[in-house]
Amino acid sequence: MKRLHFISTLATMTLLQPWQYLNALPDGTVAMPALFVGHGSPMNAIEENRFSKRWFELGIQLPKPSAILCISAHWETRGIQLTASPQPETIHDFYGFPEALHQAQYPAPGAPDWVEKLLKESWSVPASADPNRGLDHGTWSVLMPMYPKADVPVFQLSLNTNFTPEQHYALGASLAGLRKKGVLIIGSGNLVHNLGMLKWQEAGFDWAIQVNNSMKTAIQEQRHADMIQYRNLSTEILKAIPTEEHYLPALYMLGMREKAESLAFFNDETIMGSISMTSFIIGA
Numbered sequence: 001m002k003r004l005h006f007i008s009t010l011a012t013m014t015l016l017q018p019w020q021y022l023n024a025l026p027d028g029t030v031a032m033p034a035l036f037v038g039h040g041s042p043m044n045a046i047e048e049n050r051f052s053k054r055w056f057e058l059g060i061q062l063p064k065p066s067a068i069l070c071i072s073a074h075w076e077t078r079g080i081q082l083t084a085s086p087q088p089e090t091i092h093d094f095y096g097f098p099e100a101l102h103q104a105q106y107p108a109p110g111a112p113d114w115v116e117k118l119l120k121e122s123w124s125v126p127a128s129a130d131p132n133r134g135l136d137h138g139t140w141s142v143l144m145p146m147y148p149k150a151d152v153p154v155f156q157l158s159l160n161t162n163f164t165p166e167q168h169y170a171l172g173a174s175l176a177g178l179r180k181k182g183v184l185i186i187g188s189g190n191l192v193h194n195l196g197m198l199k200w201q202e203a204g205f206d207w208a209i210q211v212n213n214s215m216k217t218a219i220q221e222q223r224h225a226d227m228i229q230y231r232n233l234s235t236e237i238l239k240a241i242p243t244e245e246h247y248l249p250a251l252y253m254l255g256m257r258e259k260a261e262s263l264a265f266f267n268d269e270t271i272m273g274s275i276s277m278t279s280f281i282i283g284a
Contacts, residue, residue, distance in 0.1 A: 030063040030065075031179055031180050031182075031283070032062070032063065032179045032182060032183060032184045032185070032283075033062065033184070033281050033282055033283040033284040034179060034184075034185045034186075034187075034253050034257070034281070034282045034283060035058070035184070035185070035187070035253070035280070035281050035282075036186075036187040036188075036189070036249060036250045036253040036279055036280050036281075037055070037142050037186055037187070037189075037267075038051075038189070038190045038191065038267060038275075038277040038278050039073075039137075039138055039141055039188045039189065039190065040190065040271070040272075040275055040277050042097060042101060042137040043097060043101060044141055044142075044145070045101065045104055045137070045140065045141035045142075045144045045145065046100055046101055046104055046144070051267050051277055053145075054266055054267050055145040055146040056145045056146060056148070058266075058281075059145070059146035059147050061284075062184070062284065063182075064152065065183060065184035066152075066153075066181065066182035067111045067114055067152065067153040067154070067155065067182070067183050067184075068152050068154045068155075068183070068184045068185075068186060069111075069114075069154075069155055069156070069157060069175070069183055069184070069185045069186070070135075070138070070139040070154065070155075070156050070185075070187075070188055071156070071157050071172075071185070071186070071187045071188065071249045071252050072136050072138030072139050072156060072159075072188045072189070072249065073138050073159070073188060073189035073190070073193075073245045073246040073248070073249060074093055074136040074137060074138040074139075074245075075133070075136055075138070075158045075159060076158060076159045076161050076245055077158040077159070077160065078126075078160070078161055078162055079125065079126030079127060079128065079160055079162065080125060080126065080127040080157065080158060080160050080171075081127070081128055081129070081130045081133070081157075081158040082115045082118065082119070082127070082128075082129050082130065082156070082157055082158070083110060083115070083130055083133045083134070083135070083156045084110065084112045084115045084116075084129035084130060084133075084155070085110045085130075085132065085133065085134065086109065086110045086112050087107070087109060087110060088108070088110045088133070088134040088155075089135070090104065090105045090106045090134060090135060090140055091135060091136045091137065091140075092104075092137070093136050093137055094137060104140075104144065106135060106140035106143060106144050106150055107150050108140075108143065108147070108150040108151070108152060108153065108154045109153045109154070110153060110154065110155055111153035111154065111155040112129075112155075114153070114183070115129050115155055125160065133156070135154060135156065138188040138189065139154065139156055139186075139188060142186065142188055152184075157175075159249075165229075165230070165248065165251055166228055168248050168251045168252060168255075169224065169227075169251040169254065169255040170255060171252065171255070172187075172251060172253060172254065172255025172256045173255035173256055175252065175255075175256055176255075176258075179256070179283070185252075185253070185256065187249030187250055187252045187253045188249055189245070189246035189247060189248065189249040189250060190246045190247075190275055190276050190277070191211075191212055191215050191240070191246075191247065191250060191276040191278050192204075192208045192211055192212050192215075192240040192274060192275060192276035192278075193240075193241070193246035193247070193274070193275060193276070194208075194239055194240060194241075194242055194274035194275075195274075196274075197239065197273055197274040198272050198273055198274050198275065199272055199273035199274075200272055201272075202272065202273045203270070203271065203273075204269070204270025204271060204272075204273060204274070204275075204276070205270075205273045205274060207240075208236075208240060208270045208273065208274050208275075208276065209270045210234065210236060211233070211234045211236050211237060211239070211276075212240075212270050212276045212278055214233045214234045215227070215230075215233065215278075216265065216278065218233060219263065219280065220263070222257075222259065224254050224255070227250070227251065227254055228251060230247065239274070240274075240276075253280070253282060256282070257282045257283070258283075261282055261283045262282070262283060262284065263280055263281070263282050264280065264281050264284070265278060265279065265280050266280070266281065
């Protein structure tokens with residue numbers, strides 16, 4: 001996509017309207033960074049390993065947020081939905097793992113006040129609150145090591161299956177003002193995610209490492225149009241992204257990055273053949 005056409009496309013999206021008031025508010029006492037987290041196996045929630053250790057360290061190093069908004073690969077809906085339960089349940093949306101993982105609980109409070117505030121704004125696409133939806137493992141498996149006390153309110157935004165990648169990116173840009181109100185925004189997925197080719201005990205396949213490196217270069221160079229039109233990034237891209245849901249949370253985080261903001265990678269590994277744990281933090 002040519003740059004001028006890309007900018008024009010974003011400028012004409014009415015999707016940005018609901019969230020513009022957030023950017024107009026004065027800064028909160030603490031402006032929060034934004035994170036894209038490669039969440040990988042849900043076992044990271046209860047295992048002490050190099051990935052969960054880094055999440056734990058981030059929970060100590062970052063300012064304590066007033067709330068956490070997570071955009072997870074594991075909640076897809078038609079239209080936009082927000083979790084509105086005051087005490088969201090821990091959803092065990094997987095099978096075949098040890099009983100200890102199925103028994104794990106993350107009893108963080110919800111953030112219905114935030115949801116109510118956001119939904120008072122007019123939306124150009126369907127948006128609603130789900131009072132029954134809990135937290136899926138894309139959210140709690142990361143937050144359990146990061147905030148083990150479960151004392152920060154948490155809510156989720158669903159991935160609208162009617163959106164194009166451009167629209168997901170644009171919604172991410174319009175969410176950025178929440179950071180100035182002390183909300184930590186986390187996109188949880190994986191840049192490379194192909195369960196059909198997964199090999200548990202192996203390092204990353206050459207093609208997976210190559211695709212991951214291509215993405216990292218585009219992110220570092222702020223070539224966001226290339227990340228949106230990701231099918232042109234690599235000849236192996238369809239192996240890396242056979243379905244979009246694990247990739248899209250990264251676009252939300254890129255959308256909310258201001259041009260001069262810092263960016264750093266962490267947990268930068270490609271594992272199990274076809275899974276990238278590569279993560280990045282913006283504005284820290």
